[in-house]
Amino acid sequence: MRRIVAIARSVLLAGITALVFASVTQPGKAMGQEPQEAEKPIPAEDAAKKNPVKPTPEGLAAAKKLFGYHCAMCHGVQGDGKGDLAADMKLQLKDWREPNALAKMTDGELFYIVTNGRGKMTGGEGDRTSEEVRWNLVNYVRSFAKKEGGEKPQ
Numbered sequence: 128m129r130r131i132v133a134i135a136r137s138v139l140l141a142g143i144t145a146l147v148f149a150s151v152t153q154p155g156k157a158m159g160q161e162p163q164e165a166e167k168p169i170p171a172e173d174a175a176k177k178n179p180v181k182p183t184p185e186g187l188a189a190a191k192k193l194f195g196y197h198c199a200m201c202h203g204v205q206g207d208g209k210g211d212l213a214a215d216m217k218l219q220l221k222d223w224r225e226p227n228a229l230a231k232m233t234d235g236e237l238f239y240i241v242t243n244g245r246g247k248m249t250g251g252e253g254d255r256t257s258e259e260v261r262w263n264l265v266n267y268v269r270s271f272a273k274k275e276g277g278e279k280p281q
């Protein structure tokens with residue numbers, strides 16, 4: 128009789144444990160877990176920032192060099208969005224040679240993305256290059272859409 132009681136008790140205990148366990152591990156109910164958010168919009172004050180750096184041959188040349196090291200593997204040497212890494216990652220990137228590709232974006236937005244990265248563009252240059260260099264990168268990105276092949280400021 129004692130034995131039966133003991134078995135019944137342990138069965139009950141196991142049942143309770145399973146119940147508690149199940150309720151804790153229910154998907155979506157774990158504490159403090161938010162579903163993966165869509166990318167936050169770029170803050171209005173960042174989008175409205177004016178580009179303080181004029182495109183100059185020197186600035187564009189410096190940006191071009193950096194672009195070759197840090198950006199071209201995704202965005203392509205020509206800015207066409209067909210870099211090797213972009214292909215590997217199956218990224219659909221804009222073709223910056225198209226005059227319309229970036230027409231709706233402000234320099235401030237481009238600067239923000241170059242600085243902080245966005246979505247699959249991880250990292251960003253914010254912690255490794257100066258603001259001036261990043262504005263030059265914005266000028267360089269814009270220059271792909273210019274007819275004479277990019278290098279010259281208009």
Ligand code: HEC
Pocket residue numbers: 166194197198199200201202212213218220221229237238240241245246247248249252264268
């Ligand atoms: C790992 C691949 C990758 C690298 C490296 C990368 N980018 Fe991007 N870039 C992206 C992706 C993906 C987007 C689109 C992000 C979004 O809006 O979700 C993007 C967006 C941008 C945009 C906004 C305009 C647009 O086409 O959507 C700019 C400007 C930009 N990148 C500049 C740069 C610069 C400058 C560098 C180098 C310093 C760089 N990127 C490096 C993947 C990359």
